[in-house]
Amino acid sequence: MKKFDKDRLILAFAGPVLALVVALALTTVVLLASGRNPFEPYRIMFESASYVDVQVLIVNQAGTYYLAALAVAVGFRMNLFNIGVDGQYRLAAMMAALVGASVNLPGPLHIALIVIVAMLVGAFWSGIAGFLKTTRGVSEVVSTIMLNSIATALVAWMILPKNFGEQPAGSNNLTTGEIPESGWFPGLPMGDQAGEIYGFTFVAAGCGLLYWFVLNRTRFGFDLRATGASESAAQASGVDAKKMILTSMLISGAVAGLAGMPTLLGDTHTYSLDFPTGIGFTGITIALLGRNNPLGIAFSALLIAFLDKSSASLDQYGFEKEIATIMQGLIVISVVVSYELVRRYGIRRQQQKVGEELAAGHAIKTEKEAAL
Template sequence: MKKFDKDRLILGFAGPALALVVAFALSTLVLLISNRDPFELYRLLFEQVSYSDVQVLIINQAGTYYLAALAVAVGFRMNLFNIGVDGQYRLAAMVAALVGASVTLPGPLQIALIVIVAMLVGAFWAGIAGILKTTRGVSEVVATIMLNSISTSLIAWLILPTNFGDQAAGSNNLTTGEIPEAGWFPGLPLSPDAGEIYGFTFVAAGCGLVYWLVLNRTRFGFDLRATGASESAAQASGVDAKKMILTSMLISGAIAGLVGMPTLLGDTHTYSLDFPVGLGFTGITIALLGRNHPVGIALSALLIAFLDKASSPLDQFGFEKEIATIMQGLIVISVVVSYELVRRYGTRRQQQKVGEELAAGHALTTEKEAAL
């Protein structure tokens, strides 16, 4: 049994490790083909990490990515593909910013109100896809993609000055108005040059701990994983599969609602046309690379955040910033290929072990029969 656990642990690390090695090799090949020095690029990227301000930017971005990946991972553990995290967090952040700018409460209550509204909006938007799947059999992939488009249009309509938006004189930007200072989430100041780490980054780490505890130490988590592994088997054991599907989509959406909170409560204090987009799709990459494990997701979030922030000044040295995007795309491709190769190897390894155990049992039986 211990040996089996050891093999499973090795295979668990083999997938991400192989994916990173393949992505590194492919990135190097692409740079060589384009007549660029890959080692100079890698030197410049790692040089950026020595600057304290870049370190803070990486940590803050990683916290946001971590929440997005957790939202995706909850769906993955249920064998659901919630591709709508992007629309869920943007709509949640926008509505939460509207509420936060129009209501004034004592500090902790103001922050709690904004966070609760964001989670409720995210859960509601993801719940639409969950209801469509459980009642009409609509694929959650199709439903969430459509809901992403709808949320984009809905946000554009809500933020119009004729509705709920504000437009400063002489500016083309539209905002929801600024949240009062009582609703700002306190951060961890470092130095004047480095800035501060978003306070909500630590909340993101706490969400990862809750995610692990719920999935691995509760009956609900067991039912969720069992339903994801085999819906028919879960139903036969008394689990309401449809209820679990809807519940997991609601939880995934609620976590997605938190994705915009580090930026909203720690930096911009308003939702505008400049608010970050595309975080949900990055979360898919991170969840895959981290194999839906909170520690793996954290390391993957740091890696992707490193590529994002360390690549910003590359154009000053003759390298395009888009190289980091290419590297992230290569990581996605490498993850898919590497995990499939590791899965096939693991299957063959298990079959080999079963064959060896059967052969050993047959030999032992033969020896006993000979002795008799």
């Protein structure tokens, strides 16, 4: 049994490690093909990440990525592909910013209101896809992609000055108005020059612990994983598969709504045209690389955040910072290929072990027969 557990542990790490090695090798090939030094960009990125202010940026970005990846992972564990996390996150952030800027409440209540609004909006937007899937059989991939586009158009319409937005004097930017200081989430100061780690980053870590506990230590988590593994088998055991699908999409959307909170409550304190986009799609990469495990997702979020923030200085040395984007894309491709290779190897390994055990059992039986 211990040997089997060891093999399973090795296989769990083999996928992401192989994906990273392959992505690194392919990126090096791309640099060589373009006539560049294939190792200098890596040195520059690691040197950049040695500064405290960049480390703070990496941790803050990782917190946002972590929440987006958890939202995707909830769907993955149910065998659902919530590709609409980006739309859910942006719409939730904007609505939360609008509500937060329009009220004045004591600090904890103000923050709680903003967070609850974000979760409800994200859950509502993803719940549309869940409702369509459970009542009409519409693929969540198709519906969430379309809802992303609708969310983009809705946000663009709502932020117009004639509707709910504001245009600061002398600026072309549009905002929802600034949230009063009572709605700011306190962070952890790291020095005058380094800035602070968003307080909501620690909330993100807590969400990871909650995700692990619910999935692995509760009846709901067992039903969710069982339904994701086999919907028909779950129904045969008394689980309402449609209810689980809708519930999972609602939870996934609620977590997606939280993804905008580190930036909104810890930095910008408003939603504007330059609010980060594409977070949901990056979350898909991170969830895949982390294999939907909260600890694996944490390391993956830190890795992608490192690539994002440490690559900002590449252009100062004559390298395009898009090198990091290429590496992220190669990681996605490598993850799919490497996990399939590891899965096939794991199946062959299990078959081999079963064969060895059967052969050993046959040998023992033969020895007993000979003794008799």
